Amino acid sequence: MVESFVPRLVNGPFEDPVLYIGFRYKRRAMLFDLGKIDWLGLSEIHKISDVFISHTHIDHFIGFDHLLRCSLNREEDLRIYGPKGIIQNVQGKLAGYTWNLIQGYPLKIVVREIDAGQQTAVRFSAVKKFDSEPVAIGDFSGVLLDEPSFAVETRILDHSISCLGFALKEKNRLNVRRERLEAMELKSGPWLDQLKKMLRERAPETTRLECFTKNGASLNLTLREWRENLILETRGQKIAYVVDCVFSDANIEQILALAREADLFFCEAAFSKEDQARATERYHLTAQQAAELARMAQVKKLIPFHFSLRYEAEPNRLFQEAMEAFSQTPPSRTVGRIP
Ligand SMILES: [Zn+2]
Ligand SMILES: [Zn+2]
Structure with missing residues (x-):
């Protein structure tokens, strides 16, 4: 079966997390997280309509400036979704530049902030020198985007701060x-x-x-x-994306709700099982825990990524740990390298 969405991680497993999801039949794409995107081509950047930010630690958000610079001539809204603080973070980024000659550009950025089951949205328009204006928005239902052929859902995870996990679900x-x-x-x-x-x-x-x-x-x-x-x-395609969260009962419940029977499960695997105490202290997952989540959620394929640099000298170690922990599952379920 030809899949409607074509996902790929923009960077290597030890580099910034950015999942680029292209639409096979449209000139459109979405991003999950916005780490460094210098290697994305301009034509790929111009297709991006929606950007889902898990949280704004620098490795997940440093690509904003590059995206902004490449999007000034964008006619359609650029939509950004993120956890508590995202509006202030975008505002702070925009405030870092001088915009006296920007009014002729069409760009409008709509930022939607999810905080404890509530949502707020604002618009930053180039014609108004990126001053913010409130945007009316309904009650938060867990669904960020609902289009005729697909929906994107979110859950709030605990990373000592709020961190959003996402699921892209193609409809039947x-x-x-x-x-x-x-x-x-x-x-x-x-x-x-x-x-x-x-x-x-x-x-x-x-x-x-x-x-x-x-x-x-x-x-x-x-x-x-x-x-x-x-x-x-x-059945349509399902892709789940989870990064930066501790292996707690509350997080497990939320992650399983997102990733249940996903075709592809992109999951951080920052630490080795031998450094589990360190992972917990840093509110991150080990490769073994990522595999455990994948097994419980019965995903078809786990893509472990976002590895800590401390394992750079052993590039296969975390893949192997994830693979071993996932090996008790049926043979149709696999652990894969970055597509
Ligand atoms: Zn983080
Ligand atoms: Zn991170």
Whole structure:
């Protein structure tokens, strides 16, 4: 099956965390975390519409300036989501420069801050020299982005400060069975998009939709009949992203809620199991704990990353620890290198 989202870590496992998720069928991308992004091409940066920041420790946020500089001519909003303090952090970054000649640029940055189950949003516009204006926003539901084909959810994790974990969930895919279309002598066309849209929006199953055969005869069936005769529904892709959090009961519960049965689970594995005390003290996970989370969540593939530099001389050590701890799971589940 061809996947709709193409994820890749921008940097190596010992470098800043940045997960770039490209859309296969659109000129669009999203980022999970914003460490150094100097190696991203301009055309890749221009596709970024949404940036999900786990927390603003410098290795997760230092790429903001580069993104800002490359986005000044952006016509659509650039949306940033983050934990408590993110609005102040963005404001502080913007306040670090002089903007007397910026009013002719179109850029608008909308920042959404999640704090203890509440959310606040502000807009910084180039035309207003990046002064902040409040943006009306509803109650926080755990969902940051909900579009027809996918949603992004978040949970607040404990890293001695708030740190957001994320899950990107593609909604079920609706594919037209071409052989059935042929057998029923139906013409393809915009009506098929309309049918998929009605099914996705869960219109009543008794709603009727008319289309025409190749001979021009009318066929007027209910949504349920169309679905049963013509549509193949398959599970969408799921990608979870978790960094910088301690292995506590509260965090485990939140991480499992995010990562349950994910196809890909990007999880920090900062420390070796031999340094577990140090990991706990620093509110980080060991490779073994990352694997344990992956096993409990029954993910298909674990990508351990965000390794502490103290293991740089043994680049395979944390991969191996994660692999050993994950090996009791069924063979279809794997630990992978950075894609
Ligand atoms: Zn951190
Ligand atoms: Zn970190």
